[in-house]
Amino acid sequence: MDKIALTGIGAVSPSGIGKRQLWANIKSGRSFIKEITRFDASRYPSHIAGQIDDLEKYSTFSERLLKKIDAFSHMALIASELALQDAGVDIKQEDPNLVGIFLGNAIGGWLYAETELRDMYIEGREGVSPYMASAWFPAAPQGQVSIYYGIKGFSKTVVADRASSLMALGYARKILAKGKLNLILSGGMEAPVSPYALLCCNTYGGLSSDNQHPQEAYRPFDKRRSGFVIGEGSGVVVMESIERAKSRNANILALISGYGTTCDGVDRINSAVDGKELARAIRIALEDARAGIDEIDYISLDGIALDIWDNSEVGAIREVFGSRSKDIPVSCPKSMFGNLLGASGVLDMIIAIQAMEHSLIPPTINLDEPSIAGLNYVSKEAREHRIKKALIISRGRGGINSALIIEKA
Protein backbone atom coordinates (compact mmCIF):
# COMPACT_ATOMS: atom_id res chain seq x y z
CA MET A 1 0.00 0.00 0.00
CA ASP A 2 1.20 3.54 -0.77
CA LYS A 3 2.90 5.68 1.83
CA ILE A 4 0.94 8.77 2.81
CA ALA A 5 2.30 12.20 3.67
CA LEU A 6 1.69 13.98 6.95
CA THR A 7 1.83 17.70 6.32
CA GLY A 8 0.28 19.39 9.35
CA ILE A 9 0.09 18.83 13.10
CA GLY A 10 -2.43 20.12 15.62
CA ALA A 11 -1.83 19.21 19.26
CA VAL A 12 -3.98 20.04 22.27
CA SER A 13 -2.52 18.42 25.36
CA PRO A 14 -1.81 18.95 29.04
CA SER A 15 1.87 19.39 28.05
CA GLY A 16 1.05 22.19 25.66
CA ILE A 17 -1.20 23.43 22.90
CA GLY A 18 0.49 23.63 19.51
CA LYS A 19 3.33 21.39 18.42
CA ARG A 20 6.17 23.69 19.48
CA GLN A 21 4.97 24.15 23.05
CA LEU A 22 4.24 20.42 23.31
CA TRP A 23 7.68 19.45 22.07
CA ALA A 24 9.49 21.98 24.29
CA ASN A 25 7.85 20.45 27.35
CA ILE A 26 8.17 16.84 26.23
CA LYS A 27 11.88 17.02 25.49
CA SER A 28 12.52 18.56 28.91
CA GLY A 29 10.91 15.55 30.63
CA ARG A 30 8.58 17.75 32.67
CA SER A 31 5.43 16.23 34.17
CA PHE A 32 2.07 17.98 33.80
CA ILE A 33 0.09 15.57 35.94
CA LYS A 34 -1.51 17.21 38.94
CA GLU A 35 -4.46 17.08 41.29
CA ILE A 36 -7.80 17.57 39.49
CA THR A 37 -9.16 21.08 40.12
CA ARG A 38 -12.13 21.18 37.70
CA PHE A 39 -14.41 19.65 40.35
CA ASP A 40 -14.02 18.15 43.80
CA ALA A 41 -12.47 14.78 42.99
CA SER A 42 -10.90 14.25 46.40
CA ARG A 43 -13.07 11.22 47.22
CA TYR A 44 -12.15 9.29 44.09
CA PRO A 45 -9.46 6.63 44.57
CA SER A 46 -7.47 8.32 41.78
CA HIS A 47 -7.94 12.09 41.59
CA ILE A 48 -4.99 13.19 39.52
CA ALA A 49 -4.87 13.83 35.79
CA GLY A 50 -3.38 15.71 32.90
CA GLN A 51 -5.87 18.57 32.79
CA ILE A 52 -6.02 21.43 30.27
CA ASP A 53 -6.83 24.70 31.99
CA ASP A 54 -6.36 27.30 29.27
CA LEU A 55 -8.30 25.92 26.31
CA GLU A 56 -10.25 29.17 25.77
CA LYS A 57 -7.01 31.08 25.25
CA TYR A 58 -6.41 29.11 22.07
CA SER A 59 -9.99 29.04 20.85
CA THR A 60 -11.39 31.19 18.07
CA PHE A 61 -14.82 29.59 18.15
CA SER A 62 -17.99 31.56 18.96
CA GLU A 63 -19.85 31.33 22.25
CA ARG A 64 -22.88 30.38 20.19
CA LEU A 65 -21.10 27.25 18.99
CA LEU A 66 -19.35 26.42 22.26
CA LYS A 67 -22.60 26.24 24.23
CA LYS A 68 -23.75 23.41 21.95
CA ILE A 69 -20.70 21.17 22.14
CA ASP A 70 -18.74 19.15 24.66
CA ALA A 71 -15.12 19.88 25.54
CA PHE A 72 -13.93 16.95 23.41
CA SER A 73 -15.41 18.54 20.29
CA HIS A 74 -13.90 21.89 21.26
CA MET A 75 -10.47 20.27 21.58
CA ALA A 76 -10.86 18.53 18.20
CA LEU A 77 -11.84 21.84 16.56
CA ILE A 78 -8.77 23.62 17.97
CA ALA A 79 -6.49 20.72 16.97
CA SER A 80 -7.99 20.69 13.45
CA GLU A 81 -7.47 24.43 13.04
CA LEU A 82 -3.86 24.17 14.23
CA ALA A 83 -3.22 21.24 11.87
CA LEU A 84 -4.64 23.05 8.85
CA GLN A 85 -2.61 26.18 9.66
CA ASP A 86 0.53 24.07 10.07
CA ALA A 87 -0.12 22.38 6.72
CA GLY A 88 -0.81 25.69 4.97
CA VAL A 89 -4.13 24.36 3.73
CA ASP A 90 -7.00 26.74 2.97
CA ILE A 91 -9.89 24.33 3.19
CA LYS A 92 -12.18 26.70 1.26
CA GLN A 93 -10.03 26.06 -1.81
CA GLU A 94 -10.48 22.27 -1.54
CA ASP A 95 -13.19 20.18 -3.19
CA PRO A 96 -15.32 19.47 -0.08
CA ASN A 97 -16.42 16.10 -1.49
CA LEU A 98 -12.80 14.93 -1.50
CA VAL A 99 -11.93 15.93 2.06
CA GLY A 100 -12.59 13.48 4.92
CA ILE A 101 -12.31 13.27 8.69
CA PHE A 102 -11.14 10.15 10.53
CA LEU A 103 -11.13 10.53 14.31
CA GLY A 104 -10.87 8.17 17.26
CA ASN A 105 -12.57 8.43 20.63
CA ALA A 106 -13.19 6.02 23.49
CA ILE A 107 -15.77 7.42 25.89
CA GLY A 108 -17.74 10.33 24.38
CA GLY A 109 -18.46 13.79 25.77
CA TRP A 110 -19.33 13.23 29.39
CA LEU A 111 -18.76 16.73 30.73
CA TYR A 112 -21.82 17.81 28.75
CA ALA A 113 -23.79 14.60 29.16
CA GLU A 114 -23.57 14.28 32.93
CA THR A 115 -24.51 17.92 33.52
CA GLU A 116 -27.64 17.42 31.46
CA LEU A 117 -28.48 14.09 33.13
CA ARG A 118 -28.24 15.83 36.49
CA ASP A 119 -30.65 18.52 35.23
CA MET A 120 -33.04 15.84 33.96
CA TYR A 121 -33.29 14.23 37.39
CA ILE A 122 -33.65 17.59 39.16
CA GLU A 123 -35.82 19.61 36.74
CA GLY A 124 -37.45 16.90 34.63
CA ARG A 125 -37.13 16.48 30.88
CA GLU A 126 -37.62 20.19 30.17
CA GLY A 127 -34.45 20.94 32.10
CA VAL A 128 -32.32 19.10 29.54
CA SER A 129 -30.60 21.10 26.82
CA PRO A 130 -31.77 20.12 23.35
CA TYR A 131 -28.09 20.07 22.33
CA MET A 132 -27.53 17.09 24.60
CA ALA A 133 -28.53 14.68 21.83
CA SER A 134 -25.86 15.98 19.48
CA ALA A 135 -23.13 16.87 21.98
CA TRP A 136 -22.16 13.71 23.84
CA PHE A 137 -21.73 10.84 21.38
CA PRO A 138 -18.29 9.77 20.11
CA ALA A 139 -18.89 10.94 16.52
CA ALA A 140 -19.95 14.45 17.63
CA PRO A 141 -16.48 15.95 17.01
CA GLN A 142 -16.46 14.52 13.47
CA GLY A 143 -19.81 16.23 12.90
CA GLN A 144 -18.68 19.54 14.38
CA VAL A 145 -15.43 19.64 12.41
CA SER A 146 -17.29 18.77 9.19
CA ILE A 147 -19.86 21.53 9.79
CA TYR A 148 -17.24 24.12 10.69
CA TYR A 149 -15.16 23.53 7.55
CA GLY A 150 -17.93 22.39 5.20
CA ILE A 151 -16.30 18.98 4.74
CA LYS A 152 -18.46 16.55 2.75
CA GLY A 153 -16.27 13.54 1.94
CA PHE A 154 -16.27 9.98 3.30
CA SER A 155 -15.50 10.17 7.03
CA LYS A 156 -15.49 7.90 10.04
CA THR A 157 -15.21 7.87 13.82
CA VAL A 158 -13.41 4.86 15.29
CA VAL A 159 -14.33 3.68 18.79
CA ALA A 160 -11.74 1.12 19.89
CA ASP A 161 -10.90 2.19 23.43
CA ARG A 162 -7.35 3.51 23.79
CA ALA A 163 -6.42 2.26 20.31
CA SER A 164 -9.08 4.45 18.65
CA SER A 165 -6.95 7.24 17.22
CA LEU A 166 -4.12 5.05 15.94
CA MET A 167 -6.76 2.93 14.26
CA ALA A 168 -8.33 6.07 12.74
CA LEU A 169 -4.92 7.03 11.32
CA GLY A 170 -4.45 3.55 9.85
CA TYR A 171 -7.90 3.67 8.30
CA ALA A 172 -7.35 7.20 6.91
CA ARG A 173 -4.11 6.12 5.28
CA LYS A 174 -5.89 3.18 3.61
CA ILE A 175 -8.60 5.45 2.19
CA LEU A 176 -6.00 7.92 0.84
CA ALA A 177 -3.89 5.11 -0.61
CA LYS A 178 -6.96 3.91 -2.52
CA GLY A 179 -7.26 7.41 -4.01
CA LYS A 180 -10.76 7.94 -2.65
CA LEU A 181 -10.04 11.36 -1.12
CA ASN A 182 -7.56 14.23 -1.61
CA LEU A 183 -7.07 15.20 2.01
CA ILE A 184 -7.95 13.84 5.43
CA LEU A 185 -7.96 15.35 8.90
CA SER A 186 -7.21 12.43 11.20
CA GLY A 187 -6.49 11.82 14.86
CA GLY A 188 -8.61 11.73 17.98
CA MET A 189 -9.88 13.51 21.07
CA GLU A 190 -10.77 12.62 24.64
CA ALA A 191 -12.10 14.57 27.64
CA PRO A 192 -12.30 12.18 30.60
CA VAL A 193 -11.70 14.75 33.35
CA SER A 194 -15.34 14.94 34.46
CA PRO A 195 -17.02 13.41 37.53
CA TYR A 196 -18.74 10.47 35.83
CA ALA A 197 -16.00 9.70 33.32
CA LEU A 198 -13.41 9.75 36.08
CA LEU A 199 -15.60 7.42 38.10
CA CYS A 200 -15.78 4.95 35.20
CA CYS A 201 -12.02 5.12 34.74
CA ASN A 202 -11.63 4.45 38.46
CA THR A 203 -13.98 1.49 38.52
CA TYR A 204 -12.06 -0.01 35.60
CA GLY A 205 -9.33 -0.52 38.18
CA GLY A 206 -6.36 0.52 36.10
CA LEU A 207 -5.64 3.97 37.51
CA SER A 208 -2.80 4.85 39.84
CA SER A 209 -4.00 6.14 43.19
CA ASP A 210 -0.67 7.67 44.15
CA ASN A 211 -2.44 11.00 44.63
CA GLN A 212 0.20 12.28 47.02
CA HIS A 213 2.79 12.26 44.24
CA PRO A 214 1.00 13.22 41.02
CA GLN A 215 4.14 13.77 38.98
CA GLU A 216 5.57 10.39 39.93
CA ALA A 217 2.32 8.43 39.75
CA TYR A 218 2.44 7.28 36.11
CA ARG A 219 5.47 5.00 35.82
CA PRO A 220 5.22 2.66 32.82
CA PHE A 221 7.47 -0.42 32.88
CA ASP A 222 8.83 0.50 36.32
CA LYS A 223 8.97 -2.02 39.15
CA ARG A 224 6.91 0.32 41.33
CA ARG A 225 4.20 0.98 38.72
CA SER A 226 0.66 1.24 40.02
CA GLY A 227 -1.45 1.91 36.94
CA PHE A 228 -1.92 4.81 34.56
CA VAL A 229 -3.16 8.38 34.96
CA ILE A 230 -5.78 9.83 32.62
CA GLY A 231 -5.28 12.95 30.54
CA GLU A 232 -7.40 15.02 28.17
CA GLY A 233 -6.72 16.51 24.78
CA SER A 234 -6.73 16.03 21.06
CA GLY A 235 -4.32 15.45 18.23
CA VAL A 236 -5.17 15.98 14.57
CA VAL A 237 -2.91 15.68 11.54
CA VAL A 238 -3.35 16.60 7.89
CA MET A 239 -2.82 13.64 5.56
CA GLU A 240 -2.54 13.63 1.78
CA SER A 241 -0.78 11.76 -1.00
CA ILE A 242 2.94 12.39 -1.44
CA GLU A 243 2.33 13.60 -5.01
CA ARG A 244 -0.24 16.14 -3.92
CA ALA A 245 1.90 17.34 -1.02
CA LYS A 246 4.87 17.80 -3.37
CA SER A 247 2.79 19.53 -6.03
CA ARG A 248 1.69 22.21 -3.56
CA ASN A 249 5.22 22.48 -2.08
CA ALA A 250 4.01 21.37 1.33
CA ASN A 251 6.45 20.59 4.10
CA ILE A 252 6.20 16.80 4.47
CA LEU A 253 6.73 16.15 8.17
CA ALA A 254 6.72 12.34 7.90
CA LEU A 255 5.13 9.46 6.03
CA ILE A 256 2.79 6.81 7.32
CA SER A 257 4.07 3.64 5.72
CA GLY A 258 2.59 0.73 7.64
CA TYR A 259 -0.30 -0.28 9.84
CA GLY A 260 -1.45 -3.48 11.48
CA THR A 261 -4.21 -4.40 13.89
CA THR A 262 -5.28 -7.61 15.63
CA CYS A 263 -7.48 -8.75 18.52
CA ASP A 264 -6.35 -10.91 21.42
CA GLY A 265 -9.78 -12.49 21.83
CA VAL A 266 -9.26 -13.69 25.39
CA ASP A 267 -10.67 -11.24 27.96
CA ARG A 268 -13.21 -8.41 28.03
CA ILE A 269 -10.75 -6.07 29.77
CA ASN A 270 -7.21 -7.36 29.85
CA SER A 271 -4.80 -8.08 27.08
CA ALA A 272 -3.49 -11.60 26.47
CA VAL A 273 -0.58 -12.47 28.73
CA ASP A 274 1.67 -13.65 25.91
CA GLY A 275 1.49 -10.59 23.61
CA LYS A 276 1.40 -12.91 20.58
CA GLU A 277 -1.38 -10.99 18.84
CA LEU A 278 0.34 -7.66 19.48
CA ALA A 279 3.45 -9.19 17.93
CA ARG A 280 1.38 -10.20 14.92
CA ALA A 281 0.00 -6.64 14.58
CA ILE A 282 3.57 -5.29 14.61
CA ARG A 283 4.62 -7.82 11.96
CA ILE A 284 1.66 -6.86 9.76
CA ALA A 285 2.66 -3.20 10.09
CA LEU A 286 6.30 -3.96 9.25
CA GLU A 287 5.31 -6.01 6.22
CA ASP A 288 2.93 -3.26 5.09
CA ALA A 289 5.79 -0.74 5.41
CA ARG A 290 8.19 -3.15 3.67
CA ALA A 291 10.50 -2.52 6.61
CA GLY A 292 12.83 -5.01 8.22
CA ILE A 293 13.34 -5.24 11.96
CA ASP A 294 16.79 -3.67 11.49
CA GLU A 295 15.23 -0.50 10.13
CA ILE A 296 13.16 0.55 13.16
CA ASP A 297 15.05 3.23 15.12
CA TYR A 298 12.51 4.04 17.82
CA ILE A 299 9.48 2.40 19.44
CA SER A 300 6.81 4.53 21.09
CA LEU A 301 5.28 2.32 23.75
CA ASP A 302 1.65 2.01 24.81
CA GLY A 303 2.71 1.58 28.46
CA ILE A 304 -0.34 1.70 30.70
CA ALA A 305 1.73 0.73 33.72
CA LEU A 306 -0.20 -2.42 34.59
CA ASP A 307 1.67 -5.70 34.89
CA ILE A 308 -0.20 -7.76 32.32
CA TRP A 309 -0.17 -5.00 29.69
CA ASP A 310 3.40 -3.79 30.10
CA ASN A 311 4.80 -7.31 30.32
CA SER A 312 2.95 -8.53 27.25
CA GLU A 313 4.08 -5.43 25.35
CA VAL A 314 7.71 -6.18 26.21
CA GLY A 315 7.08 -9.81 25.25
CA ALA A 316 5.69 -8.81 21.85
CA ILE A 317 8.66 -6.52 21.11
CA ARG A 318 11.09 -9.28 22.06
CA GLU A 319 9.25 -11.79 19.93
CA VAL A 320 9.31 -9.57 16.84
CA PHE A 321 12.71 -7.91 17.18
CA GLY A 322 14.63 -10.76 18.83
CA SER A 323 18.18 -9.77 19.78
CA ARG A 324 17.64 -6.29 18.27
CA SER A 325 15.11 -5.44 21.00
CA LYS A 326 17.95 -4.58 23.37
CA ASP A 327 19.26 -1.96 20.90
CA ILE A 328 16.18 -0.08 19.69
CA PRO A 329 15.44 2.92 21.93
CA VAL A 330 11.93 2.73 23.41
CA SER A 331 9.96 5.24 25.48
CA CYS A 332 6.52 6.22 26.68
CA PRO A 333 6.30 10.04 26.73
CA LYS A 334 2.66 10.00 27.86
CA SER A 335 4.05 9.33 31.36
CA MET A 336 4.45 13.15 31.43
CA PHE A 337 0.88 14.21 30.64
CA GLY A 338 -1.37 11.21 31.14
CA ASN A 339 -3.04 8.65 28.95
CA LEU A 340 -5.39 10.40 26.53
CA LEU A 341 -7.28 7.12 26.03
CA GLY A 342 -8.88 7.31 22.57
CA ALA A 343 -6.54 10.16 21.62
CA SER A 344 -3.37 8.59 23.02
CA GLY A 345 -2.12 7.01 19.78
CA VAL A 346 -2.17 10.16 17.70
CA LEU A 347 -0.37 12.14 20.42
CA ASP A 348 2.26 9.40 20.49
CA MET A 349 2.64 9.69 16.74
CA ILE A 350 2.87 13.50 16.86
CA ILE A 351 5.61 13.24 19.49
CA ALA A 352 7.43 10.60 17.42
CA ILE A 353 7.34 12.91 14.39
CA GLN A 354 8.91 15.68 16.48
CA ALA A 355 11.47 13.21 17.83
CA MET A 356 12.32 12.30 14.24
CA GLU A 357 12.65 15.93 13.23
CA HIS A 358 14.93 16.82 16.16
CA SER A 359 16.82 13.50 16.37
CA LEU A 360 15.95 13.39 20.05
CA ILE A 361 14.08 10.61 21.83
CA PRO A 362 11.76 11.85 24.57
CA PRO A 363 11.99 9.95 27.84
CA THR A 364 9.68 7.80 29.91
CA ILE A 365 9.68 9.65 33.21
CA ASN A 366 9.54 7.77 36.53
CA LEU A 367 11.14 4.69 35.04
CA ASP A 368 13.70 4.10 37.80
CA GLU A 369 14.04 0.35 37.59
CA PRO A 370 12.49 -1.61 34.72
CA SER A 371 10.34 -4.51 35.85
CA ILE A 372 11.62 -6.45 32.86
CA ALA A 373 15.13 -5.67 31.70
CA GLY A 374 16.31 -6.20 28.17
CA LEU A 375 14.80 -3.28 26.26
CA ASN A 376 16.72 -0.10 25.49
CA TYR A 377 14.57 2.15 27.71
CA VAL A 378 15.08 5.90 27.38
CA SER A 379 14.19 7.13 30.84
CA LYS A 380 14.35 10.38 32.79
CA GLU A 381 16.11 12.44 30.10
CA ALA A 382 15.81 12.79 26.35
CA ARG A 383 18.52 11.05 24.33
CA GLU A 384 20.01 12.11 20.99
CA HIS A 385 19.37 9.51 18.33
CA ARG A 386 18.69 9.65 14.60
CA ILE A 387 15.34 8.18 13.63
CA LYS A 388 14.41 7.21 10.09
CA LYS A 389 11.61 4.83 10.94
CA ALA A 390 9.56 4.56 14.11
CA LEU A 391 6.95 2.13 15.40
CA ILE A 392 4.02 3.35 17.48
CA ILE A 393 2.05 0.87 19.58
CA SER A 394 -1.45 1.54 20.87
CA ARG A 395 -3.73 -0.93 22.62
CA GLY A 396 -7.26 -0.99 23.99
CA ARG A 397 -9.34 -2.88 26.54
CA GLY A 398 -10.50 -6.27 25.44
CA GLY A 399 -7.22 -6.93 23.69
CA ILE A 400 -7.23 -4.50 20.77
CA ASN A 401 -3.75 -4.20 19.29
CA SER A 402 -2.62 -1.62 16.77
CA ALA A 403 0.77 -0.74 15.38
CA LEU A 404 1.71 2.09 13.05
CA ILE A 405 4.96 2.82 11.27
CA ILE A 406 6.09 6.30 10.31
CA GLU A 407 9.21 7.26 8.44
CA LYS A 408 11.18 10.30 7.49
CA ALA A 409 10.14 11.87 4.19
Place this chain on the structure above:
Amino acid sequence: MDTKSKLKEVLADLLKVKPEELKDDLSLQDSIGVDSTEMVESVIAIEKAFGVKLSPREITKSSSINDIEKVILSKA
Protein backbone atom coordinates in the same frame (compact mmCIF):
# COMPACT_ATOMS: atom_id res chain seq x y z
CA MET B 1 -39.38 46.74 29.22
CA ASP B 2 -41.74 46.17 26.27
CA THR B 3 -42.42 42.69 24.90
CA LYS B 4 -40.25 43.10 21.81
CA SER B 5 -37.20 44.32 23.74
CA LYS B 6 -37.58 41.56 26.31
CA LEU B 7 -37.98 38.97 23.54
CA LYS B 8 -34.78 40.14 21.84
CA GLU B 9 -32.93 40.11 25.16
CA VAL B 10 -34.09 36.55 25.94
CA LEU B 11 -33.13 35.21 22.50
CA ALA B 12 -29.82 37.10 22.31
CA ASP B 13 -28.79 35.83 25.72
CA LEU B 14 -29.90 32.29 24.95
CA LEU B 15 -28.42 31.97 21.47
CA LYS B 16 -25.28 34.05 22.19
CA VAL B 17 -25.95 36.54 19.40
CA LYS B 18 -26.08 40.35 19.53
CA PRO B 19 -29.61 41.79 20.01
CA GLU B 20 -29.15 43.96 16.91
CA GLU B 21 -28.68 40.82 14.81
CA LEU B 22 -32.30 39.90 15.51
CA LYS B 23 -34.20 41.89 12.88
CA ASP B 24 -37.86 42.78 13.47
CA ASP B 25 -39.06 41.80 9.99
CA LEU B 26 -36.64 39.03 9.05
CA SER B 27 -37.17 35.36 9.87
CA LEU B 28 -34.87 33.89 12.52
CA GLN B 29 -33.41 31.69 9.81
CA ASP B 30 -32.57 34.65 7.57
CA SER B 31 -31.32 36.94 10.33
CA ILE B 32 -29.17 34.60 12.43
CA GLY B 33 -29.32 31.25 10.61
CA VAL B 34 -31.10 29.59 13.50
CA ASP B 35 -31.02 25.79 13.47
CA SER B 36 -33.73 23.36 14.53
CA THR B 37 -32.19 22.62 17.94
CA GLU B 38 -31.87 26.33 18.66
CA MET B 39 -35.59 26.65 17.84
CA VAL B 40 -36.46 23.97 20.40
CA GLU B 41 -34.42 25.84 22.99
CA SER B 42 -35.93 29.19 21.99
CA VAL B 43 -39.51 27.98 22.35
CA ILE B 44 -38.79 26.66 25.87
CA ALA B 45 -37.08 29.93 26.84
CA ILE B 46 -39.94 32.08 25.50
CA GLU B 47 -42.50 29.96 27.39
CA LYS B 48 -40.54 30.41 30.60
CA ALA B 49 -39.82 34.13 30.16
CA PHE B 50 -43.38 35.15 29.21
CA GLY B 51 -45.39 32.53 31.11
CA VAL B 52 -47.15 31.32 27.95
CA LYS B 53 -47.72 27.87 26.46
CA LEU B 54 -46.85 27.51 22.78
CA SER B 55 -48.10 24.76 20.51
CA PRO B 56 -45.47 23.05 18.31
CA ARG B 57 -45.86 25.04 15.08
CA GLU B 58 -46.72 28.49 16.46
CA ILE B 59 -43.10 29.65 16.30
CA THR B 60 -40.78 28.31 13.62
CA LYS B 61 -37.52 29.20 11.88
CA SER B 62 -39.59 31.29 9.48
CA SER B 63 -40.98 33.47 12.27
CA SER B 64 -39.65 37.01 12.65
CA ILE B 65 -39.36 38.93 15.91
CA ASN B 66 -42.58 40.77 14.97
CA ASP B 67 -44.35 37.43 14.36
CA ILE B 68 -43.23 36.02 17.71
CA GLU B 69 -44.24 39.22 19.52
CA LYS B 70 -47.75 38.91 18.06
CA VAL B 71 -48.04 35.29 19.25
CA ILE B 72 -46.93 36.24 22.78
CA LEU B 73 -49.28 39.25 22.96
CA SER B 74 -52.21 37.13 21.71
CA LYS B 75 -51.77 34.85 24.72
CA ALA B 76 -51.32 37.59 27.31
